[in-house]
Amino acid sequence: MMKLLQMMLAFFKTGLFSVGGGLATLPFLYEISDTYGWFSHADVADMIAISESTPGAIGINMSTYAGFQTAGVIGGILATLSLAAPSLIIILIIARFLKKFRDNPMVEGAFYGLRPASIAMITAAGINVAKVALVNLSAYAASGQIGDLFIWKAIILGILVFIGQRKLKWSPIVFLAISAVVGIVFRF
Amino acid sequence: MKDLWELFVTFVKIGCVNFGGGYAMLPLLERELVDKRKWTTMDDLRDYFSIGQCTPGIIALNVSTFIGEKRAGVKGALVATLGFLMGPIAIILAIAAFLTNFAQYEVVQHAFAGIRVCVCVLIIQAVLKLWKKSxxxxxxxxxxxxxxxxxxxxxxxxxxxxxxxxxxxxxxxxxxxxxxxxxxxxxxxx
The missing domain is CATH 1.10.287 (Helix Hairpins)
Structure with missing residues (x-):
């Protein structure tokens, strides 16, 4: 019960402070992972992939998943509602004076600062995923060989996917599916 | 009551097909809410998006709240938002149950190791795209x-x-x- 309340509060906070949609929830999800350990860093990376392949944003999906892991179906539902609650309340307030809000120089100024902050934290979150996906810290620690630090086949796949995404305008789902097959075939 | 039900069903539907989130949702909303149901106009929809982008929370969710509020006040906002969440919650609960049972299989682990590499690239792409505006x-x-x-x-x-x-x-x-x-x-x- 205590755990459930703690979880609802954590996801409420995530909903309240993640500005800029989707990936902006990532720094908060990693923070929850570090503080409470309800899910691992690898779980967050996997949830990004699942979110890209299913309807719904990463924040919503991660809260459902973490809630389920902690307290079953009810936990999943409550955690998701906690994440949605702050934006619901804020939008209800803003809906009353829509035009004034949009043209307010204070709001515009705040976003001048919030935008770079948001992508700075998304970059850091990307590095967190890279730590799981592209490098093998324990192999490096064991051997001391710099060549062991990088998972070379993962880096090659990453470069190919990057080029593929630039050249072909396929949906991310296609690239995720291909990467899954490559992962199975080449035993990542 | 019938209005609220229609609002709910419409947003359950939108929530179920909202792949990719954010702006990917705009053409879908235009078809469902502007063309088919005439609940809002394209101009209003664009306003909702620009505000949804600069308020906390998920953009798609914010837009749902806005349209629900416009249709039927606070009740409408609640109904639209809950409807929008239905699909994703059900899908993730099913996947979570699956993962809990199958995560230990080697094939699943290899697949996710490959997928994580792709996720890395997706994040890099997102940062590059947002960089110009930010x-x-x-x-x-x-x-x-x-x-x-x-x-x-x-x-x-x-x-x-x-x-x-x-x-x-x-x-x-x-x-x-x-x-x-x-x-x-x-x-x-x-």
Whole structure:
């Protein structure tokens, strides 16, 4: 019960402070992972992939998943509602004076600062995923060989996917599916 | 009552096919809400998006709340938002149940190891795309670097700065710097 309340509060906070949609929830999800350990860093990376392949944003999906892991179906539902609650309340307030809000120089100024902050934290979150996906810290620690630090086949796949995404305008789902097959075939 | 039910069903449907989130949703909403049901106009929809983008929370969710509110007040907002969440919650609960049972299989682990590489690339792409709109001058570049350093390397400091504190600080600095910039621009004109 205590755990459930703690979880609802954590996801409420995530909903309240993640500005800029989707990936902006990532720094908060990693923070929850570090503080409470309800899910691992690898779980967050996997949830990004699942979110890209299913309807719904990463924040919503991660809260459902973490809630389920902690307290079953009810936990999943409550955690998701906690994440949605702050934006619901804020939008209800803003809906009353829509035009004034949009043209307010204070709001515009705040976003001048919030935008770079948001992508700075998304970059850091990307590095967190890279730590799981592209490098093998324990192999490096064991051997001391710099060549062991990088998972070379993962880096090659990453470069190919990057080029593929630039050249072909396929949906991310296609690239995720291909990467899954490559992962199975080449035993990542 | 019938109106609320229709609102609910419409947003359950939208929530179930909203792949990719954010702006990917705009054409879908245009078809469902502007063309088919005439619940809103394209101009209003664009306003909702621009506000949904700069308020906390998921954009798609914010837009659902807006349209629900416009249709039927607070009740409508609740109904639309809950409807929108239905599909994703059900799908993730099913996947979570699946993963709990199948995560230990080697094939699943290999698949996710491959998928994580792709996720890395997706994040890089997202950052590159957002970069142009966000890092527009030396001030925003400095803020990007400072927040990145504070956030990424905070593990090495003795105190970890919570992400919420960074967000609030960035908002305040944004207001201060854009005021200074505007004042300078006005001074230059006079």
């Amino acid at each position: 890092v527009v001058d030396p001030i925003t570049l400095a803020m990007y670097l400072a927040i990145f350093a504070l956030h990424a390397f905070s593990g090495w400091l003795s105190v970890k700065i919570p992400a919420a504190v960074l967000v609030i600080t960035a908002g305040i600095l944004g207001i201060v710097f854009s005021r200074l910039k505007n004042r300078k621009a006005e001074g230059g004109k006079a």
